[in-house]
Amino acid sequence: MGVAERKAKEKEELRSLILQGAKKLFVQKGIEQTTIRSIAEAIDYSVGTVYVYFKDKNAILHALHTQGFAELGGQFAVLFNVTDPMERLKAMGRVYIRFAHDNPDMYELMFSIKAPMEFLNAVNEEWKEGKAAFTVLQTTVQQCMEAGHFDGHRLEPMTFMIWSLVHGMCSLEIGQRTKSVNLQEADGIVEQAYDEFLKIIDKL
Amino acid sequence: MGVAERKAKEKEELRSLILQGAKKLFVQKGIEQTTIRSIAEAIDYSVGTVYVYFKDKNAILHALHTQGFAELGGQFAVLFNVTDPMERLKAMGRVYIRFAHDNPDMYELMFSIKAPMEFLNAVNEEWKEGKAAFTVLQTTVQQCMEAGHFDGHRLEPMTFMIWSLVHGMCSLEIGQRTKSVNLQEADGIVEQAYDEFLKIIDKL
DNA sequence: TTATAAATTGAACAACGTTCAAAATTTGTT
DNA sequence: AACAAATTTTGAACGTTGTTCAATTTATAA
Structure with missing residues (x-):
């Protein structure tokens, strides 16, 4: 046919x-x-x-959200050329931050807005995009641990902590909370704060 | 009259x-x-x-957002009985997390939703609630530094990093991103991740 | 009591997500 | 090629939303 x-x-x-x-x-x-x-x-x-x-607007937003994950996933995929897991972890953060900065609305759709999650609940599906992205991060963190870093820390909470840290910065920036707080160095604060984080994990 | x-x-x-x-x-x-x-x-x-x-709905949301900061500020105020700045910093995080957990919609209004910020832009006012809250945190971080912690770190980025970390966890939880990621220990992940963070700054 | 000022009302407007009977088009059969 | 059946597309209509504003009601002052 x-x-x-x-x-x-x-x-x-x-x-x-x-x-x-x-x-x-x-x-x-x-x-x-x-x-x-x-x-x-x-x-x-x-x-x-x-x-x-x-079926409704949530379905469209969920489809766009999925496209966003495909794009971010593509950017992450390149990073697997970086063999040192610690360097890869650091680079992932930078890629994540740049993605959020370049695609603020898409980022919100992927990590803040409830519509895509409500769609998943409605059709009783899993958030496989989020799970996959989290796994990619967690795998890298695990490799960092196997390389002798993050001693005395637990894998899952540690991974979530790192995700939260980077997400939090992006979320506050996109939500216009940084520029309203009267920072001495408003622009670049995300990169500066991320650098502080890198200093910290360098010692872990 | x-x-x-x-x-x-x-x-x-x-x-x-x-x-x-x-x-x-x-x-x-x-x-x-x-x-x-x-x-x-x-x-x-x-x-x-x-x-x-x-004048419009944004004005109402902004007024509610202000009330939220008053409430959170009240909870923070109690913490100034804690003299050790490091202990106070840790406690602030816990209070912040608990507030977000107990008042998810209010939390979103205060730290995620754009309406209150748009209202401020419209009437050309400053985000004094946010600035005050940030200053409270920054002062504590500064006192930690004066007590010998966070050596080699810059005050402002460090403060923003800590805020981002805690906000990120709350934001992901409220935005239903944690329960959809299939964590082995979904509930309590925020507290667990925060504990990992505390372990880290204990060594700084 | 009456006139002026202030406060309150709710119908009306434009725009939104959503539905669904009708119209237009495409397909399969003779 | 002509016709019937299936499929695709349409756009008017419904209920809600935020918002406005002339008209009404209520309170004040003379």
């Missing part, structure tokens, strides 16, 4: 087109301003069509 | 009543479900009246 195949491909293409339009608006106008109507208008389809391909 | 005074007091009381109703719904139903209409209904006034006392 060549027809069924073509239809399936067309469905996939339209689904992709919707996400493409959504992402474009997302980056341009931010998550708040990205409405179903604006997405439909951007790709010259009606609102009804969008709802054929996505 | 006794009348003018009474009027002023009545205005303040109604303003307070609106916030009280808003906070009640806020805690009960969450931020998403707290609408202007529901606030008005909760206190038996019309929507129009709410807009006499607050």
Whole structure:
């Protein structure tokens, strides 16, 4: 059945087109301003069509969130050329921070906004993107431990602590909490704070 | 003019009543479900009246956010009975974590949601609550340094790093990112990770 | 009692997510 | 090529949201 195949491909293409339009608006106008109507208008389809391909707005946001993880995962993948786990861990933090800085709305969608998680709850699925990313980090931390670092520390809490530290900085920055606190060196505070962290783990 | 005074007091009381109703719904139903209409209904006034006392929803959210800082600040104030700055720093983290855990919606409003910051930008005001809270933390970190800790570290980035670490854990937990990552010990991960952090700074 | 000022109301507006019967298009059959 | 069935697309309509503001009600002053 060549027809069924073509239809399936067309469905996939339209689904992709919707996400493409959504992402474009997302980056341009931010998550708040990205409405179903604006997405439909951007790709010259009606609102009804969008709802054929996505059950609701949360489903669209979850799909975008998944795309974000694919992109971040791709950036992490490069780091596995770094053999020294400690150096790799440090580089992961820098990549993470740069990703958050370059894609603030996407970052929020991936790590702060509840919509993607609510979608997962609704369809009873797991957060496999998050689990995979966490595992990548945890594996690196474990290799650091095997290399003699982080003595006396537990793997899982230690991994979560490191994630939290970097996420916290990005979250505060994106949430406009850093620039409002009247720091002496407002811009670059994230990088400076991360450097302090690196100084610390260098001794662990 | 006794009348003018009474009027002023009545205005303040109604303003307070609106916030009280808003906070009640806020805690009960969450931020998403707290609408202007529901606030008005909760206190038996019309929507129009709410807009006499607050220029828009952001103004209400900002006022609630301010109340949140007053509450957290009150909890921090107790800690100044702890003379040892290192012990105080550790206790501040615990208080912060507990506050976030007990008041998740309020916490998000204070440290994640953009509405309060947008209100400040709109009326061209400073984030004095955030600045005050940050200063309290920074002062404690400074006293730790004066007591011989954190040698070779810079005050401001170090303070921001510590804030980020604790905020990051709370943010991930509230944003439902911890329970979805399939941790071996999902509940208590925040406390466990914080313990790892305490182990680290004990050596600094 | 009456006129002025202040406070309160709620209908109305635009925009949102969402639904669904109807219209338009594509497919399969004769 | 013509027609029926299946599929895809449409956009008007519904309920809610934040917000506005002329009209109403209430309180004050003369």
